Amino acid sequence: MTHALIVIDVQKDFCPGGALAVAQGDQIVPGINVAMSDFDIVVLTQDWHPAGHSSFASTHGAAPMSMMDMRYGPQVLWPDHCIQGSLGAQFHPDLTVDRADLILRKGHNPAIDSYSAFFENDRNTPTGLEGYLRTRGIDRITLVGLATDFCVAYSALDAAKLGFDVMVRLDLCRAIDFDGSLARAKADMQAAGVVLV
Ligand code: VGL
Ligand code: ZN
DSSP states (O other), rough: OOOOEEEEBBGGGSSTTTTTTOOOOOHHHHHHHHGGOOOOOOOOEOOBBBBTTTTTGGGOOOOOOOEETTTTTEOOOBBBBTTTTSGSSSSTTTSSSGOEEEEEEOOOOTOOOOSSSBBBBEEEOOHHHHHHHHHHTOOEEEEEEEEEIIIIIIHHHHHHHHHHHEEEEEEEEEEOOOOTTTHHHHHHHHHHTOEEE
């Protein structure tokens, strides 16, 4: 089995002090760096939104963390975060980025958010990651990063649906946990056959 580590969105804006800070988001960085040596391939994802992105509350004059119905379904409206080229979009400075085989940017489509590393939030527009992993012979994926209940969970669910063997290292993830989202994400992942460790 060829095994890839996918490190989701370990960026400054998702760490304490960032625009969409995940509690203790920075604490997982040393463990992720250590884990990298156990994998054949390491992929880093980077949330990478244009200014005025449709997932930003400010774009709609709405309150952050309110909900909006998009053409593709309900969407949480977030504070502005991970704007292309901004400081907040940079990886956490201690993350070992040099080890990465691939850095995949997502969320660049102004009209559609992209939690998953595989598909945008319409659950239909591919990012190209599936093709990359398959052509490199990957059949097994371990996911770590931020946030457990959004980008990690959506990526894990899509990976399982695509037929990969999927594991999530919960000790190397941290959650936003908004409105029961963490419990829901864990239940959904388990139901989809994702191994949570
Ligand atoms: C994420 C909300 C908005 C994440 C990204 O990385 O989990 N969450 N954009
Ligand atoms: Zn985002």
